[in-house]
């Protein structure tokens with residue numbers, strides 16, 4: 001008897017490479033998934049969307065190891081459906097374009113498992129487009145033919161009609177064609193394709209590693225060899241390739257194109273830094289180094305939150321402090337007005353932004369997110385607020401933070417209570433495989449957005465790849481790096497993401 005499946009499997013297209021090129025539906029499903037089964041071409045950064053606790057299973061090839069056989073993947077998907085409510089089978093491009101998604105769908109159907117296909121943008125169209133080549137163009141190409149290069153030469157069981165492909169009108173697009181490129185093109189020419197037909201190869205399309213070459217069909221294999229292009233790449237053959245001369249220059253090379261940048265982050269943190277770097281063309285490797293967990297003493301935290309309406313000042317030392325404080329606050333109180341009329345201080349713009357999201361403006365905030373600056377700001381504004389002596393303050397912070405704020409305010413006779421809202425611990429999992437990739441493939445730059453990311457990165461015991469530069473969000477983080485004998489090549493003047501990204505661009509500007 002068949003076991004009743006617990007949930008549903010979604011065969012999801014992950015798009016051609018750029019993690020922003022997935023569908024809204026795919027994004028929602030990844031956020032909601034209990035389990036994600038993925039392979040090599042799906043950008044691992046997409047897995048950062050998954051909630052913590054989501055099971056991730058890699059079934060692709062990994063340095064020398066063979067991919068899991070298809071039958072085994074089919075069986076695995078059925079098994080996942082027995083155990084989980086929502087399983088996402090994430091595949092590169094579109095799941096039904098050479099992705100064997102249909103075989104997986106059939107296996108699920110046979111096992112009585114409900115499934116749904118979520119189409120994705122196929123590299124067949126996206127790769128040419130990313131190189132400025134439209135697959136159709138009025139008056140030049142009214143049709144396109146997509147075929148696999150895997151089956152081409154001499155294969156007895158090949159289902160490809162070479163004759164027909166060589167003589168078809170319009171644009172021809174070859175996927176999985178790199179390992180037999182030379183023979184395939186020769187075969188097409190022998191079957192009647194004009195050797196002077198314009199052609200192009202686009203590798204790693206839509207990613208920061210994208211590279212392409214153009215040449216007539218008869219010279220393409222040599223050009224590809226010379227440029228050192230290999231799989232994954234799409235071959236485009238047809239007159240439309242000539243349009244790239246007009247369309248490609250409009251596709252501006254971005255300043256960080258070809259650079260791999262490591263973002264050391266907490267998994268919960270919004271990945272605004274990653275997005276900003278991707279917009280500049282970088283390939284981002286998100287390396288979760290720390291995880292936010294509840295403070296050791298949850299009772300103390302709860303009590304502090306319950307008492308929070310009774311203070312003259314609330315002082316927030318980090319964005320995470322704001323997030324965790326208000327999570328707890330709304331677990332106790334229903335109405336923001338319960339907070340009363342306390343004045344609010346934030347250690348810097350990021351923390352103030354998190355408060356603003358909750359409709360709270362700050363009374364004190366230094367431009368540089370450093371404890372000393374916060375104290376200096378209190379001193380500067382002492383007259384405005386009547387000083388801090390005998391004023392009650394609740395200081396919301398992380399278990400591992402420095403105690404400068406506490407000590408300095410106590411020195412000024414303030415009555416300061418602590419509200420330890422969270423703790424940071426090392427991320428021990430490698431959920432996206434980013435750690436493995438950093439060690440295997442290296443990187444051009446590694447970014448640190450706080451001292452604790454430095455400590456936790458060092459605790460992971462990964463040695464920095466040679467040639468890898470270091471960027472620090474500010475002086476305190478830099479000082480921590482120096483404690484480990486690391487010298488930041490780039491340091492942001494202001495402690496916020498956009499200034500940090502600008503400093504990184506300046507840091508690489510000398511290369512252009």
Ligand code: SAH
Pocket residue numbers: 016017041091092093094095096097098099121122123124127174175176177202203204205206207231232233234
């Ligand atoms: N389902 C996928 C194709 C899977 S077959 C899709 O719809 O895109 C794998 C082939 O896809 C590769 O050999 C290569 O030809 C192509 N491919 C996938 N991603 C690519 C990328 N970013 N750049 C160039 N080619 C890519």
